[in-house]
Amino acid sequence: MQTTTTTSIESPPGTGDDALVVRGLTKAFGSTRAVDGLNLSVAKGEAVGLLGPNGAGKSTTLSILSTLLDADGGTAEVLGLDPGAAGPDLRRRIGVVPQDIALYGGLTAKENLELFAELYGVAGSAKRDRVSWALDAAGLEARSGSRVDTFSGGMKRRLNLVCALLHGPELVFLDEPTAGVDPQSRNHVFEQVEALHAAGTTLIYTTHQMGEVERLCDRIVIMDRGRSIADGTLEELHQASGGAGAARQLRLLDGTAPAEAVRVLADAGIRAEGVEAKRDLESIFLSLTGRELRDGSDADGEEGQA
């Protein structure tokens, strides 16, 4: 069962193996303090979920750490470099998947990939290989010559992801990379992100999809009003929030009647109020409709002609 965490857990101090260390980071826009004394450290190879309500300061934090914004105060080190000063040296080593679809609609998928590959300094045969890899990873090989403004939302999302990975970054910031797409494309994007994590890439992942964070992230940082209010593994967050009072979910195997389960628990002295049938809708949807990408059969007009 979900529990609400209100306990603040201090971020552990940084070590030599840290990909990212942030101390007392602040950024204000006028009178609004978007980031207000943020502390954060992320180990190399770690996947950290950065959660928080809208306006919590997540995107501003990512903009500072990815060199787009200067902080007003505090210190930040990303891969051992100061994002406010390192500029190009840091940009070569990080990837950023923006929340918005930041692609040129008038260019083809391949042209978009080639453009960003060249700007990241990937040239010659390496460029051909990486663009080919990216088209394959995005499931867009068959549409590589089509203009992006003819793509469905899911196709754009997949391309949006791989454009940030062409140069093989050591650390990737992902700002809601699965927002607004169908389950097939969401699953496809998510599998690519999981593959990145498995390959040892450090990931900072912001999303409103709690399930994605549970599935992917080694650690979760919850931000609110520009600060980190909780930091730890899912289990640590449960415990820190008073795990004794947290409800638990039982998975009943086929053939077990819910009422019988309640009776057995009661006989064992375990208090249970009832067993609520709960389904993972996304799993059901994917099992019924399959995991195959549906780029070519969008009948609602979202996808145009190539």
Add this chain to the structure above:
Amino acid sequence: MLHSALILARKDLRLFLRDRTAVMLAFLLPIVLATVMGTAMGGPMGKMMVASSGASHAFSSMAVMMLMFNLVASAGTLQEERSEGTLDRLRLTPSAGPAILFGKLLITMAMALVQLAVLFLFGAAFFDVPVFENAAALTATCIVWAMTASALGLAFATAARTRKQLEGLSTLLILGMSAVGGAWFPREIAPAWFQKVGLATPVAWAMDAFHRILWFGSGFTDTAEHPGIAVPLAVLLLITAVLFFLAHRFYRARFTVR
């Protein structure tokens, strides 16, 4: 930086060529308007002119006025890139940052030179506009005016906060500068005070240069009969430097908020 600027300029060229309306507006509209004006104003306007001066004025004014409209539209793609998020994506690459504005300058200048070439060659072919009588001076003037108009387009595009603001302000300013700068009618027929006011605009210096070449057959330097184009070109280069400096400042302040 040049390599990155060329990559970005190639991207803008591809996007431009795939926008058929933009291509039509850039190349056909100036020719159509110059044809109408050239036909209406055709014929010699005095013995001091070397050729069909009405048409020469029509093609010069279209070269000056329409180029500004086209280049503001071209530089205005910066506004779209900002609102679509692609500008930030470019800024996140290691090489694009300082090259973004330079790339826009390269592509707008290249487009300007092609547009001017098409327009004047059409004028030469169908209206006897004397473009080959002093080809070196005309080429130099076209290059300088392409630079000035590109810098002007970038200054407008970076000064405006939104695309709509850009369209409104640039239309007003371009039409105003064209009127007082002599693109609508020769400044020579206007009162002295009006001619002086016009000199505050780059349009007047560009029109002076084109007029001196196409009406009076002038070259770079002054002759006993007619002034050359050296002074107008020098002033245009100075204006270009100021406009590009302003564009750079506006770009840093409004497009790369840090």
